Amino acid sequence: MKTKRKINAIKWNNNQGFTLVEIMVATAISLLIITSVYSAFRSSLSAYERNQTKVIMLQKVRISLDRMARDFSNLYYDADDEELTFLSEDAFDSELNVDQDMISFVAVVNPKLNDYLQKQQSNQSTDEEESENALPSDLARVIYFIGQDPDNQDMQSLMRIEMTELSTEELETLLDEIQSTSPTEEIKDMLRRSTLVDNIGGFNIRYFDGEDWVDKWDIDEEENIPKAVELTLTVADPDNKQKPITQAVVVYLPFSENKTEQG
Numbered sequence: 635m636k637t638k639r640k641i642n643a644i645k646w647n648n649n650q651g652f653t654l655v656e657i658m659v660a661t662a663i664s665l666l667i668i669t670s671v672y673s674a675f676r677s678s679l680s681a682y683e684r685n686q687t688k689v690i691m692l693q694k695v696r697i698s699l700d701r702m703a704r705d706f707s708n709l710y711y712d713a714d715d716e717e718l719t720f721l722s723e724d725a726f727d728s729e730l731n732v733d734q735d736m737i738s739f740v741a742v743v744n745p746k747l748n749d750y751l752q753k754q755q756s757n758q759s760t761d762e763e764e765s766e767n768a769l770p771s772d773l774a775r776v777i778y779f780i781g782q783d784p785d786n787q788d789m790q791s792l793m794r795i796e797m798t799e800l801s802t803e804e805l806e807t808l809l810d811e812i813q814s815t816s817p818t819e820e821i822k823d824m825l826r827r828s829t830l831v832d833n834i835g836g837f838n839i840r841y842f843d844g845e846d847w848v849d850k851w852d853i854d855e856e857e858n859i860p861k862a863v864e865l866t867l868t869v870a871d872p873d874n875k876q877k878p879i880t881q882a883v884v885v886y887l888p889f890s891e892n893k894t895e896q897g
Contacts, residue, residue: 701885705861733838735780775798781793
C-alpha cells in the first residue's frame with residue numbers, strides 16, 4: 635500500500651503545469667507569430683495607401699485634362715476680332731525644373747445665370763446698373779497657368795480663371811496682378827476659387843501646325859490658331875511617397891482653317 639501511494643503522488647506532481655522552459659518556448663513562438671502577422675498587415679496597409687495615393691493623383695490629372703479638353707473643344711476664334719485672340723506663353727522654371735506654360739482663349743461657356751438673377755431681384759434701375767444687369771454672355775475668356783497657392787507659397791497649382799471681360803488689356807492687367815509679389819486679398823480669393831489642381835509638377839503645351847508639333851505659337855506670325863494642342867500635366871505626391879504622374883491629351887481645335895488629321 636505504501637508503494638502505491640508514492641507512485642500516485644509522483645504522477646500528481648508531474649501534472650501540476652508547464653515548466654519555465656516550456657513557457658518561454660511558447661512565448662517566443664507566439665511573439666514570432668504576432669510579429670509576422672503585424673509585418674504582413676503593415677506591408678498590406680502601406681501598399682494600400684500607396685495605391686490610394688496613386689489613384690487620387692490619377693483622378694486629379696484626368697479631371698483636370700478633361701476640363702481643359704472641354705474648354706478647348708468649345709474654343710471660339712475670329713481672326714478679325716481682337717477680343718477673340720488666342721494667346722500663349724512657353725515658360726520654364728529653371729529653379730524648379732518644370733514647365734509652366736500659360737494659355738488664354740475665348741470659349742463658349744455656360745452663362746452665370748445665378749448672378750444675373752440675383753442682380754435682377756435687387757430692382758436696380760439706373761442706366762449703368764441696367765447695363766451691368768444685361769443678360770450674361772455665353773462667351774468668356776479662359777486662362778490656364780501655373781501659380782503659387784495663395785495659402786501655401788511652397789505649393790504650385792494649376793489655375794483656371796474665367797472672365798467675361800474679353801479685352802486683352804484687361805487680361806494683361808489681371809496677369810500682372812496675379813504675378814505680383816504682394817497680390818491683393820481680392821486676387822488671393824479669386825485664385826482660391828480658381829485652383830483646378832494643386833501639387834503641380836509641370837504644365838506643358840505643344841501646338842500642331844498641320845505638319846509638326848512645336849513648343850511655341852505666335853498668333854501674329856501664324857495668323858491662325860493651331861490645328862490641335864497637346865496638353866501634358868504632371869502632378870506630384872505632396873508626401874513624396876509616389877513618383878510624379880504625367881498624363882497627356884490631344885485636342886483638335888474648332889475654327890482652325892483646313893483642319894487636318896495628324897499622319
